[in-house]
Amino acid sequence: xxxxxxxxxxxxxxxxxxxxxxxxxxxxxxxxxxxxxxxxxxxxxxxxxxxxxxxxxxxxxxxxxxxxxxxxxxxxxxxxxxxxxxxxxxxxxxxxxxxxxxxxxxxxxxxxxxxxxxxxxxxxxxxxxxxxxxxxx
Numbered sequence: 001x002x003x004x005x006x007x008x009x010x011x012x013x014x015x016x017x018x019x020x021x022x023x024x025x026x027x028x029x030x031x032x033x034x035x036x037x038x039x040x041x042x043x044x045x046x047x048x049x050x051x052x053x054x055x056x057x058x059x060x061x062x063x064x065x066x067x068x069x070x071x072x073x074x075x076x077x078x079x080x081x082x083x084x085x086x087x088x089x090x091x092x093x094x095x096x097x098x099x100x101x102x103x104x105x106x107x108x109x110x111x112x113x114x115x116x117x118x119x120x121x122x123x124x125x126x127x128x129x130x131x132x133x134x135x136x137x
Contacts, residue, residue, distance in 0.1 A: 003065040005091045006031045010104060011084035012129045019044040027129050029119075031068075035061040039125045054124050064119060070110035075100050086131050106132035 008029045019025055026042035035058040041049035072090055083103035090098040102108065108115045108131040116131045 001092050001094060001096070002033070003069050003090055004033050004093050004095075006065060006068050007089045008086060008130055009089070010086045010129045010131070010133075012104070012133050013084045014133070015084075021045045022047075022049070024049045029123075029125075029128070029130055031061060031064055033061055033065060034058055037061070037123055037125075039123075039128070052125065056123065060122060064122065067110040067113055067115060067118065071108060071115060072098055072100060076102070076107060076109070084133075102131070104129070104131065104133050 008031075010027045010029070011025070012027065013019070013025050021044055023044045024041045025044045028040040028042065030036075030038040030040075035056050036053065037056050038051060038053040040051045043049050068088070068090070072088075083105050085101055086104055088100045090100075092098075106114070106116045119130050120128050
């Protein structure tokens with residue numbers, strides 16, 4: 001069974017920071033098996049800030065989805081009291097679904113591959129806060 005699509009929702013809020021209504025504080029990254037990737041930025045009030053859709057090619061998309069599937073089979077149980085959270089929603093070819101959550105502190109690995117670094121290095125988006133906050137937001 002292969003992954004058809006993954007949506008990773010990242011809460012980028014920091015507990016010690018005050019936000020304006022229009023500040024980008026969440027991101028939703030969608031990766032589809034056909035190579036389509038989309039990043040939606042969401043404001044403090046829950047409204048869309050911006051969205052961007054790109055093509056990365058089916059081969060790279062499958063490589064990323066396969067790594068995410070490896071993680072989903074043996075997810076790490078991490079916690080940190082003052083960290084915001086990410087949530088990953090996986091849809092498989094047979095339309096079965098799986099949801100995973102974790103703190104926005106990184107440490108998401110498939111084998112020895114750091115998924116935060118791998119995804120940031122291979123997707124064409126600036127300031128991508130996947131599994132970990134980005135310092136540039």
